[in-house]
Amino acid sequence: MENAYNQDVDEIKKFSDISDQWWDEKGTFKALHWITIPRVQFIIDHLKESFSKKLKNIQCLDVGCGGGLLCEPLSRLGYTIKGIDASAKAISVAAQHATDMELSIEYINQDLSDFKVNGSKVDVLFLLELLEHVPNPRSLVHDALECLKPGGLLFFSTLNRTWKSYVLGIKVAENILKWAPKGAHSYEKFLKPSELQGYFEEKNFSIIDIKGLTFNILKGDWSLSDDLTINYIGVAKKTG
Amino acid sequence: MITSLKKFDCVLVGSGPAGFVFAASLLQKDPSLHIALIEKKSLKAIIEGNQKDHRTTTLSAYTCDILTSLGVWKDLEPHTVAIKEIFVTDQNKDSSGLTFDEKDIGKPFGYTINNTILRGILAKALKKIDNLTIFDDSHIDNIDRTISNIRISLNKKWRLQTSLLVGADGRFSQIRQHFKFNLDSKPYKQSALVSLVDHEKPHNGTAFEAFYPEGPIAFLPYKDTAGKESTSALVFCGEPHAILALQKSTNTFVLELLQSKVPPLFGKVKKVYNKQVFDLEIGKVKSVYQARVVLIGDAAQYIHPVAGQGLNLSVRDAKMLATHLANMAQLGLDLGSKTILAAYQKQRHIDIWSMIGLTHSLVRLFSLRNPIASCSRRMGFTIINNLPFAKNFLMNRAMGYKTSMRFPFKK
Ligand SMILES: Cc1cc2nc3c(=O)[nH]c(=O)nc-3n(C[C@H](O)[C@H](O)[C@H](O)COP(=O)(O)OP(=O)(O)OC[C@H]3O[C@@H](n4cnc5c(N)ncnc54)[C@H](O)[C@@H]3O)c2cc1C
Numbered sequence: 001m002e003n004a005y006n007q008d009v010d011e012i013k014k015f016s017d018i019s020d021q022w023w024d025e026k027g028t029f030k031a032l033h034w035i036t037i038p039r040v041q042f043i044i045d046h047l048k049e050s051f052s053k054k055l056k057n058i059q060c061l062d063v064g065c066g067g068g069l070l071c072e073p074l075s076r077l078g079y080t081i082k083g084i085d086a087s088a089k090a091i092s093v094a095a096q097h098a099t100d101m102e103l104s105i106e107y108i109n110q111d112l113s114d115f116k117v118n119g120s121k122v123d124v125l126f127l128l129e130l131l132e133h134v135p136n137p138r139s140l141v142h143d144a145l146e147c148l149k150p151g152g153l154l155f156f157s158t159l160n161r162t163w164k165s166y167v168l169g170i171k172v173a174e175n176i177l178k179w180a181p182k183g184a185h186s187y188e189k190f191l192k193p194s195e196l197q198g199y200f201e202e203k204n205f206s207i208i209d210i211k212g213l214t215f216n217i218l219k220g221d222w223s224l225s226d227d228l229t230i231n232y233i234g235v236a237k238k239t240g
Numbered sequence: 241m242i243t244s245l246k247k248f249d250c251v252l253v254g255s256g257p258a259g260f261v262f263a264a265s266l267l268q269k270d271p272s273l274h275i276a277l278i279e280k281k282s283l284k285a286i287i288e289g290n291q292k293d294h295r296t297t298t299l300s301a302y303t304c305d306i307l308t309s310l311g312v313w314k315d316l317e318p319h320t321v322a323i324k325e326i327f328v329t330d331q332n333k334d335s336s337g338l339t340f341d342e343k344d345i346g347k348p349f350g351y352t353i354n355n356t357i358l359r360g361i362l363a364k365a366l367k368k369i370d371n372l373t374i375f376d377d378s379h380i381d382n383i384d385r386t387i388s389n390i391r392i393s394l395n396k397k398w399r400l401q402t403s404l405l406v407g408a409d410g411r412f413s414q415i416r417q418h419f420k421f422n423l424d425s426k427p428y429k430q431s432a433l434v435s436l437v438d439h440e441k442p443h444n445g446t447a448f449e450a451f452y453p454e455g456p457i458a459f460l461p462y463k464d465t466a467g468k469e470s471t472s473a474l475v476f477c478g479e480p481h482a483i484l485a486l487q488k489s490t491n492t493f494v495l496e497l498l499q500s501k502v503p504p505l506f507g508k509v510k511k512v513y514n515k516q517v518f519d520l521e522i523g524k525v526k527s528v529y530q531a532r533v534v535l536i537g538d539a540a541q542y543i544h545p546v547a548g549q550g551l552n553l554s555v556r557d558a559k560m561l562a563t564h565l566a567n568m569a570q571l572g573l574d575l576g577s578k579t580i581l582a583a584y585q586k587q588r589h590i591d592i593w594s595m596i597g598l599t600h601s602l603v604r605l606f607s608l609r610n611p612i613a614s615c616s617r618r619m620g621f622t623i624i625n626n627l628p629f630a631k632n633f634l635m636n637r638a639m640g641y642k643t644s645m646r647f648p649f650k651k
Contacts, residue, residue: 023387025578033579040571073572100388101574220586 002135005086005111006143011133012086015066018181019089022067023097031179032069032129035213038224039128039233040073042211043155046235047079047124050153055079059122063112063144064130068094068105075103084110112143121149128233131158132189141199150238154205157213157233161190165230193228200236210234247401248276248373250565250575251392253380253415254408255279255286257551258537260362261558262408263372264310269566275372276400278392282377286363294514295355295434296460296473298323298548303555304351312365319357321461321469322348324445327503348445352460352473383418390532404576405533408558411523413539419530425523428544428603430455431483433476435515436462437498440507442469450501454478456546457501472506474498475545477520487517520544522600528588529581536561541592543599553595560587
């Protein structure tokens, strides 16, 4: 079911119901905790390369911040980051956790379209593991791009629509390994990098780097790779 | 009183080899971190050498590389002896011995050093590290863990708060006990008598190890303060009551016994002194971490001294944890989170298990008394001696470089 926003009400309820588990590293969201290391590695490398101003003057916005898994490391490093999420429950979990960790992070229960109207523009915007959960990813990307200051960066991560991501991302991860909540993903909503690139080009943006997130069975951990067939993370910037 | 609480990124307990390498490596990689060290002894006493630790430790080549990178090797080196040759026999039957020569690899196998001197130099170096807040001569009387931090009360006062507590407090680790880590341990029904032995001929950098069913006997080349090279450090393992009896017996008896066990190259054994006895046990925690706590060195696993590898293994734990945490701090990640600590444990898994497997199988194999086992040991020696590949493999292991094999270990 969709509402007036670019939101899927059932998806939001699904995540709200399990939001007390956001920080349980062995619980429902454990896979997100594991991929945090390579994900943040990718992000920090690009932030360091693209910005030379003081960290606290770099304004970041995490859209669909959930329990704050990304906001916390960035805030700890000194970036100014705000997290918004459609689930009020997730926002209160995130805010409580930040207080416990003695971090000051602004969390708001808000949709990106409202932020676009009311909020000030940001240097960096994150759409991580979000595109596959909204009714209209194309308009989400376009809204996000409008929130960026000149020279700003947009980070995205999602699942590719390939037979491999179908088998591994849904069948194995949700049903066998229980790495993701059951029913968390639906295959039709997965996006190919080429489709995303299309959305960006319509607004004169382009993907400047993209990496796969791959699970190494022998080492038992996640790392960045050139294999985009399952999970990938990328960054886009205005062309020219 | 919570008001006087000092906050740290990491609190380390124990200033032994693992503690030193951890603190020094972490602050070398990331000087912006705030680290506290808690040591129950006074560092001044350790520096002055007031301890009665008469052990001699073998530092592997890789450990020496780490100590060099931390800037302490230049202070240690004058007190060390390079091991140029290792001579191993089964029940002292020379014909079946195995000889490792430094010429085969182009550098010494490792270096021996008196433990008290080693600890003194490391303690001195710790005091010089900027950004390391030291609480020595201190007693931890309470620890409290919440989801976001650990608080530690020292000498009856709450003093420290940290997101990660590192236990490098040795075999009897208080941190391990406090958090009820799950420890598998098993006594070896062996004790070790450690002492110094003066002998007639210089050792010329030769280490000697003989395997007996009761336990191994090792002679490590030693340099005394006068620089004289006709003293070796003895590690004599055997059944506990026999070892205690040996500690109490007359010098004439011990000398006669030793003379019958060591090869002629050392000449006449003249004097045995600084005797000390240690109980031998193997132990390993099931998991080295919990939320906000991680164990390294002997606190996490302790092994039989048969291959002289306990300290070397501890130092590798410390180095790898420090490198990992420095990398994670660069990403702003919560150093005490289970995800970060689990990633460290995965990196250490193979090295720790293979060292446990190696030392444990050495002790087991050589304590078998039946003729077939004895024969296969001797054949093994002959084969290894004649197979350059196998010898190189063993030498690399002893030096701490090769860490990619896994050995089975049964309780
Ligand atoms: C007979 C014998 C011979 C050995 N020979 C060798 C060898 O040749 N080569 C080798 O590599 N290894 C050898 N070992 C093993 C080696 O000694 C250990 O592996 C090594 O010392 C472990 O270092 P560590 O830093 O983990 O612990 P430790 O050296 O035990 O240091 C622990 C530190 O923590 C402090 N501490 C303890 N409890 C507390 C507390 N509650 N609060 C604050 N501080 C505390 C202690 O005072 C100490 O400073 C031998 C061991 C034995 C028994």
